[in-house]
Amino acid sequence: MTCPVCNGNNTGKIGGNTYYCASCLLEYEENDGKINIYYIDPDGMPVSLKNTDTAQKLVSTLQDDEQLLSWEEIRPR
Numbered sequence: 001m002t003c004p005v006c007n008g009n010n011t012g013k014i015g016g017n018t019y020y021c022a023s024c025l026l027e028y029e030e031n032d033g034k035i036n037i038y039y040i041d042p043d044g045m046p047v048s049l050k051n052t053d054t055a056q057k058l059v060s061t062l063q064d065d066e067q068l069l070s071w072e073e074i075r076p077r
């Protein structure tokens with residue numbers, strides 16, 4: 001499955017409908033054609049991301065080690 005965030009193929013299936021992208025370090029889950037993206041925080045807790053735009057910004061943030069987004073912006077309201 002192609003990663004919905006980076007469109008790369010560096011992904012692996014880790015569960016029923018759950019996949020992991022080694023490039024983005026994100027997990028995503030497919031449900032009835034809808035994709036939920038999760039970031040696993042340093043405590044091992046999955047944080048649900050609003051959409052792929054948010055996930056892409058988060059990945060840039062993690063890769064550049066810059067704080068582009070606050071958690072308030074990332075989490076769904």
Ligand SMILES: [Zn+2]
Pocket residue numbers: 003004005006007008021022023024025
């Ligand atoms: Zn990816």
